[in-house]
Amino acid sequence: MPTPNLPATGADLIAAKLHQAGCRFAFGIPGGEVLALMGALETAGIGFHLVKHENAGGFMAEGVWHAQARSGLNVPGVLLATLGPGAANAINVVANAWQDRVPLIFLTGCVPADDAETYTHQVFDHQQLLRPVVKASFRAAPGALSVMMDKAIRIALEGQPGPVHIDVPISVAEGAAGEPVTGPAPRLRPSQMRALGPELDAARQLFSAASRPLAIAGVDAVNEDAGAAITDFCRTFGVPLVTSYKAKGLLDETDPLSLGGAGLSPRADALLLPLVRQSDCILLLGYDPIEMRINWRNPWAADAPVIEIASVPRNHGMHAVRHLLGGGVAPVLADLAAGLEPGTTWPGREPAAVRRQLDALFAVTETGFGPATVFATLRKVLPDTTVATADSGAHRILVSQMWRTGLSRGMLQSSALCTMACALPLGIGHALADPSRPVVVFTGDAGLEMGLGELATLRDLGLPVLVCVLVDESLALIELKQRANQRANVGVDFGGTDFPAVARAMGGHGVWIDDAETLAAEAQAALARTGFTLLACRIGRRAYDGKF
Secondary structure (H helix, E strand, C coil): CCCCCCCCEHHHHHHHHHHHCCCCEEEEECCHHHHHHHHHHHHHCCEEEECCCHHHHHHHHHHHHHHHHHCCCCCCEEEEECCCHHHHHCHHHHHHHHHCCCCEEEEEEECCHHHHCCCCCCCCCHHHHHHHHCCEEEECCCCCHHHHHHHHHHHHHCCCCCEEEEEEEHHHHHCECCCCCCCCCCCCCHHHCCCCCHHHHHHHHHHHHCCCEEEEECHHHHHCCCHHHHHHHHHHHCCCEEEEHHHCCCCCCCCCCEEEEECCCHHHHHHHHHHHHHCCEEEEECCCHHHCCHHHCCCCCCCCCEEEEECCCCCCCCCCCCEEEECCHHHHHHHHHCCCCCCCCCCCCHHHHHHHHHHHHCCCCCCCCCHHHHHHHHHHHCCCCCEEEECCCHHHHHHHHHCCCCCCCCEEECCCCCCCCCHHHHHHHHHHHCCCCCEEEEEEHHHHHHCCCHHHHHHHHCCCCEEEEEECCECHHHHHHHHHCCCCCCCCECCCCCHHHHHHHCCCEEEEECCHHHHHHHHHHHCCCCCCEEEEEECCCCCCCCCC
């Protein structure tokens, strides 16, 4: 008989440690090599959810993480895959977690080392394949499972979060655990890290003398839950804020100090970058330029007055800084501001002028029915508490500029890897973990087709997610680039899919949308529906020309 605190099997111990860390959801596709792990997760109180592709399962795990983190529970997502093709299928989402700073425990099954010497069916080195895109990779071994899990969870969450891989041999998963579940290992949190000494003093002197301060915040500030601290700092000292797309909502985007998201739109950059260069104190608050495109490489002079707050070393080479303050965004901002009196900033009101220009630039000016009308209509109809997700493509750039949110993690997307087919599973995961908030998924038709099977997952989970698909029968962003470079139209156009019919076949409500009035009515009805709604908005080809 198992003794108290002594799990029966290795799989039970692994599951118990994940539950101890706060994990309550897992996603994946089973195979014979992970049946013990899958059963142990369920027994431990971690619900296992079947998906149609491992890639989607990883994005659902990320969606769960965002929902839980907003409520104060910072635990890694869990993705489970069988050996061989299961592990290979997940490479994209693991790479996304690595670049987008998402804590993910990726469990894979494998055959024992002695069997691998003579049995080769579906067998290859998972660890060698995954090591370039994970923070760490472990191979589970008897007698060291508890300490391995402590290390894996701590590595996934500390510093910049990321994926950690654990390869679990069948013999370890099904064999006796042989060790107890120990207490969780302590973790170093950014809120415990402060900047001290001459560098802080010099930064305080620079900031206190500034009359045109400007802040740029990014994914690390989101992961440190620094929104409240940033909001208080910006409002107290009159500091306008630019964010990366993933950091939208750290400061309510209806606030006059908010200049919205940046990083992909050349039209927005043409207004924002000159303003940044006018600043006499640029504050980088948890800003990781991995989210930004080439316009943000060396966006200011090497000797520019830049103060960076970062809880991890910065080795990207994308820009220079004058003062680097190592520590968490919230505590270091408090130290930077301590004892300083607010003064008048930007006497020429240049940020307010830029905000007005941005509003005009991304206002609905199209005739007929187009993507800007879609985004403006849904923003007006859907509650302020709505969480939006956006797939990669032309629509993402425009909606990221137009969609204003007051929620940290209020707009979820793949902003570093920029991979397709992420929006639907991100929305599913968030809605599963936080049913109290409406979720709207923005995707192009190609992105939806790439992960179309997850509509069945949405049906099975019974979640009232609103899926807005922009239908133009083209890879619009790539087609636009082809034309800009005077290249032939190759490999970007495709035939039409009857998405409403697919939605109905998958158990949801689907309808074609050709005007703003129908869109508003259908979106309103979706809020009262118990199942999912798919709104197929026909926008026509080249609808994004001149939009961003």
